Amino acid sequence: MRENEILHWFGTDPFEAGRELMKASGQWQNWGRDELIGLKPNLVVAKKASSGATTHPAFVAGAISFLQEKGFRRIQILEGSWVGDSTKRAFKVCGYNKLSDKYDVPLIDLQKNSSVVMESTNGEYRICSSVLQLDRLINMPVLKGHCQTSLTCALKNLKGCIPDSEKRRYHRMGLHQPIADLNEIVRADLILVDGLEGDPDYEEGGNPVRMNLFFAGTDPVLIDSYAAGLLGLQPEEVAYIGKAAALGIGSQLSDETKLRYLNKGEAVEGIQRSVAAYRLKEIVREDGACSACYASLMRALSFLEKEDNFPSAPVHIGQGYRGTQVSGVGIGICLKGADSYAKGCPPEAAEIYRFFKDGS
Ligand code: SF4
Incomplete structure (x- = not known):
């Protein structure tokens, strides 16, 4: 798919959504069958996806099943939950242990991972080693609100790829600039967004709102500026989007953006925050x-x-x-x-x- 494109799939079946978006993206066509592919869902807390906080395991399963059918065998799921929760617990509660068994895909707990210092334009940041070892990264965020940054989607989901000590440091730095800088270091090959029922207010869920929408792209700035609109926000209200654009990570929504629809449905706009x-x-x-x-x-x-x-x-x-x-x-x-x-x-x-x- 092209960088200025956003693919949409409407409906209530995350498994089908994962398969169809993965297939239609065409990104996988140029990947070597021996390459190590990492899927990064959002499991910020140990709460089921129906809470509006975490990525549906069936959405991840859909992407994996398609990739395995195409002959990709080296697939991992990686996540580091927030400092207040344990990834191990999140994998279990969110249904990822079963997913791992069913598809024979290992779960990598990034809270227990070593890390490496990497350079960005604005300074040094520690990144979990397993993320740096991947050949391909598929970012699978939930479209939802965030009480500090208003939105969390593609750019912010990569915060699960850093050690806990860095997460605390990001907060001391005010979140926005380090989130943009992180995306300069870690780039996903594909972004698959779970917009089935994210919580428009809080990253930890509790107030899920049905949107029945899944979408995909390759530019995290474009995806997030589009996601902001879906939650009734202006992209300027989410400072890290502009900061990431300024670093050349991607381009915001514009007349050049191509919205492509894989099935019939309606985009939901301006979901009310509480x-x-x-x-x-x-x-x-x-x-x-x-x-x-x-x-x-x-x-x-x-x-x-x-x-x-x-x-x-x-x-x-x-x-x-x-x-x-x-x-x-x-x-x-x-x-x-x-x-x-x-x-x-x-x-x-x-x-x-x-x-x-x-x-x-
Ligand atoms: S802001 Fe301070 S009190 Fe609150 S969790 Fe962080 S370290 Fe603890």
Whole structure:
């Protein structure tokens, strides 16, 4: 397929979607049958795909079954869940252990992988060794929202290819630039997006919205600028898209983009994010917060919002506040220096909820 193309497959069958998009992409035609192919789903947390957080195993199975039929035998599935969860648990809960057995495809836990320092235009980054050893990479993100970056799709999904220590560092660096830089180092040969029922608000799911859409491309900047529109966002609202374009990683959606449809259906546009997701930005003072910490805050605020108890004073969160005195309230152990703070690292949503509700 051409770089300025996006292929679509509509429906509710992830297996068929994986097969059809893989086949129609034609990318595999130039790959050697002995090449090592890695599939990188999004298993950020140990939650089933129906939660809206993770890539459907059947979507990955569809791609694998097509590749195996074409004679590719060296296939792996690679992932490193977020710092607050274990990839091993995610593989099991998300149905990837069964998938691995059925297709005889190994699962590579990148949280346990060694890493290598690589150069980008803007500095050095550690990348998991197994990712660097691949001949071909197929990026298989979920189309969903993210409480800090608003969107997570192709570009951000590669954050699972770095060690946990780097994930924490990315957050201290503000996420957007390191995500763009990472994509300069790790380039996928094909991107297959699971848009069946992602959560438009949170990367950890809980509020799945049916979109019944799967799409594919080779340019992660194009895919993400298109994905942003599907979630009702302007690409400028997701800073890493522009930063990746500036690095020459790809081109944003334009009149040159060719939208190709493999079957009949309708694209869903402007899916509504929740009120809490919007209001959050008004009160949160974030400086390098870890994903799990921020997600707990989001969840607690959703409950408080429903009870009409949404806090009005600024809420501080993030590693950048460590060791500083903060006037006001904070979230997590990093905010020990605040007037009061919700304990934990990362704190549980229930803990944060209690903190706001009872002041305990
Ligand atoms: S308390 Fe600090 S280090 Fe712990 S999860 Fe939150 S932001 Fe990260």
